[in-house]
Amino acid sequence: MKNPKIPEKYLSTFDETYQGFQLYKTLDPKLYREMDSVFKRARQFSREIAAPMALHIEREIRRAPTNKEPVWEFVRAAGKAGLLSLTIPKKFGGGGYSWATCVILFEELCSVCTGLGNIIGGHYLGMFVMRNTFSLARTAEVFREIVANETSIKPVLLASAMTEPSVGSDHTEVGLWESARPQSEARPVEGGYILNGRKQFISCGRLSTYHLVFMSTDRKNYMDSMATFLMRSDAKGFSFGRDEKKMGQLATPATEMIYEDCFVDESNRLTPYFGPIAKKTTDFMGFTRLLIGAMATGAARGAYERALTFARDTTVRGEVLVNHQWAQMVLGDMYMNVLISRAAVQEGFFSDVNHGMNKMFLPAKRNGYRRKQIIDGVLTAGASQFGSDLLQQRKMRHSVGKAIGWVMDHAGLNTPIMNTFTSTAKAKCSDLAMMNANLGIDLMGSFGLRQDEGMEKILRDIKLLQIYEGTNEICTFGVFQRIVADHDFGIRMWSKSQ
Numbered sequence: 001m002k003n004p005k006i007p008e009k010y011l012s013t014f015d016e017t018y019q020g021f022q023l024y025k026t027l028d029p030k031l032y033r034e035m036d037s038v039f040k041r042a043r044q045f046s047r048e049i050a051a052p053m054a055l056h057i058e059r060e061i062r063r064a065p066t067n068k069e070p071v072w073e074f075v076r077a078a079g080k081a082g083l084l085s086l087t088i089p090k091k092f093g094g095g096g097y098s099w100a101t102c103v104i105l106f107e108e109l110c111s112v113c114t115g116l117g118n119i120i121g122g123h124y125l126g127m128f129v130m131r132n133t134f135s136l137a138r139t140a141e142v143f144r145e146i147v148a149n150e151t152s153i154k155p156v157l158l159a160s161a162m163t164e165p166s167v168g169s170d171h172t173e174v175g176l177w178e179s180a181r182p183q184s185e186a187r188p189v190e191g192g193y194i195l196n197g198r199k200q201f202i203s204c205g206r207l208s209t210y211h212l213v214f215m216s217t218d219r220k221n222y223m224d225s226m227a228t229f230l231m232r233s234d235a236k237g238f239s240f241g242r243d244e245k246k247m248g249q250l251a252t253p254a255t256e257m258i259y260e261d262c263f264v265d266e267s268n269r270l271t272p273y274f275g276p277i278a279k280k281t282t283d284f285m286g287f288t289r290l291l292i293g294a295m296a297t298g299a300a301r302g303a304y305e306r307a308l309t310f311a312r313d314t315t316v317r318g319e320v321l322v323n324h325q326w327a328q329m330v331l332g333d334m335y336m337n338v339l340i341s342r343a344a345v346q347e348g349f350f351s352d353v354n355h356g357m358n359k360m361f362l363p364a365k366r367n368g369y370r371r372k373q374i375i376d377g378v379l380t381a382g383a384s385q386f387g388s389d390l391l392q393q394r395k396m397r398h399s400v401g402k403a404i405g406w407v408m409d410h411a412g413l414n415t416p417i418m419n420t421f422t423s424t425a426k427a428k429c430s431d432l433a434m435m436n437a438n439l440g441i442d443l444m445g446s447f448g449l450r451q452d453e454g455m456e457k458i459l460r461d462i463k464l465l466q467i468y469e470g471t472n473e474i475c476t477f478g479v480f481q482r483i484v485a486d487h488d489f490g491i492r493m494w495s496k497s498q
């Protein structure tokens with residue numbers, strides 16, 4: 001497989017790439033510097049290390065699907081570059097970067113390989129969920145472990161397990177929760193819970209040292225009893241099942257997770273209180289859909305860059321392809337798709353800042369931005385104050401849960417607005433990326449179909465972005481619900497006939 005490197009002169013700088021974020025130059029120079037710094041680190045890593053590895057890993061996974069060593073090589077390189085802990089608070093040894101910088105990290109990574117990007121993506125999803133459970137002591141311990149092992153032979157990765165054989169889309173959209181019928185269950189027992197059931201298609205599952213698993217503690221009352229548990233992936237009663245043989249993103253294993261009378265002690269139930277926080281977790285989904293939008297923007301850009309490199313290097317009917325007017329039209333179109341896609345991600349980003357969880361932690365104002373420190377501060381204080389005392393943890397979880405509930409209820413969060421924008425980013429960016437991969441293959445003709453030319457890989461990788469984190473259809477229904485149906489009681493949503 002070729003590794004066509006796009007010449008530097010065709011790559012835009014941070015300011016050229018992110019028009020919207022230039023606002024931060026005056027609003028919040030510190031945040032601007034953080035974004036610029038992540039951009040440079042991610043771009044250098046993607047181009048110099050990830051891009052050449054992507055080709056090797058794709059080939060190796062095809063040859064020996066169970067051999068994960070090539071994937072670990074990549075994870076170790078990402079660890080060395082500090083990319084597994086960028087958003088972990090400095091107090092725990094992490095980069096201390098704002099979560100906002102993730103949109104930049106994932107665009108850069110996925111511009112060279114969405115499969116490799118999703119390994120890091122699955123890990124950050126796990127960290128994000130964990131941080132937002134507000135389970136301070138355990139989060140601090142795991143974050144410290146991630147940092148301590150970042151440059152080791154086996155870095156600590158996280159995964160998140162929601163999907164199961166009987167529940168897919170129903171988990172990803174709050175309107176569908178009432179009809180969801182999960183088969184897995186966490187049964188409360190003395191000192192903890194016994195977990196039974198199966199999860200499937202879990203990104204990074206097999207690579208994870210820890211994973212977060214979502215299970216209800218009362219199957220009859222699924223929605224209000226859903227909890228998040230932290231599991232070590234080598235726990236007794238837990239095992240990995242198959243890794244799916246999927247069409248794209250071969251580097252990221254999508255693993256079946258099996259729980260057979262698996263005991264989890266009380267301290268590893270992370271969600272501080274049931275019910276209301278479960279509903280608010282859809283807000284977490286809002287942010288993660290934004291990240292899928294950023295990944296798709298990167299993938300769309302990767303398709304454009306591959307097509308441009310091909311057009312510069314190929315002669316058609318005695319003339320370099322890029323000099324043909326029709327090729328210029330296609331390449332211009334592809335570039336515009338990238339810009340539209342990035343604009344959708346930025347709108348989603350600002351909707352989160354204005355209406356979502358990040359309203360509390362990341363307002364686009366200088367003073368407000370300092371509030372981002374609240375969560376890191378709470379994490380830090382909670383960890384050092386309560387250590388590993390179980391009773392104290394329970395008490396703390398109860399009171400912290402109440403406090404979080406109060407803050408969430410009074411913070412003026414408007415998750416319907418945020419979800420509308422982030423779902424739009426997820427669905428439309430992945431559609432635009434797919435359009436770019438198709439245009440790229442058309443431009444390259446039969447070369448585009450060859451495995452060693454890279455473009456068909458881009459198309460296969462992008463298809464998966466249209467499915468996970470809520471299918472694009474489900475995102476579209478969700479948007480319609482929020483902007484129309486929720487304001488008109490005459491409209492019925494999610495009817496059985498759909």
Ligand SMILES: Cc1cc2nc3c(=O)[nH]c(=O)nc-3n(C[C@H](O)[C@H](O)[C@H](O)COP(=O)(O)OP(=O)(O)OC[C@H]3O[C@@H](n4cnc5c(N)ncnc54)[C@H](O)[C@@H]3O)c2cc1C
Pocket residue numbers: 122160161162163167168169170172176200201202203204246249254464467468469470471472473474494498
């Ligand atoms: C590569 C990959 C990685 C993944 N990683 C993870 C992970 O890390 N963690 C995790 O928990 N999950 C993960 N998933 C699961 C993913 O979130 C689900 O696949 C996704 O939510 C869709 O669910 P499903 O596959 O069960 O499809 P289904 O829900 O069965 O949907 C099938 C079709 O029916 C449509 N549909 C479903 N319900 C309705 C309805 N009510 N009305 C109208 N149409 C409907 C859908 O749009 C789709 O077209 C991953 C999936 C993939 C492919």
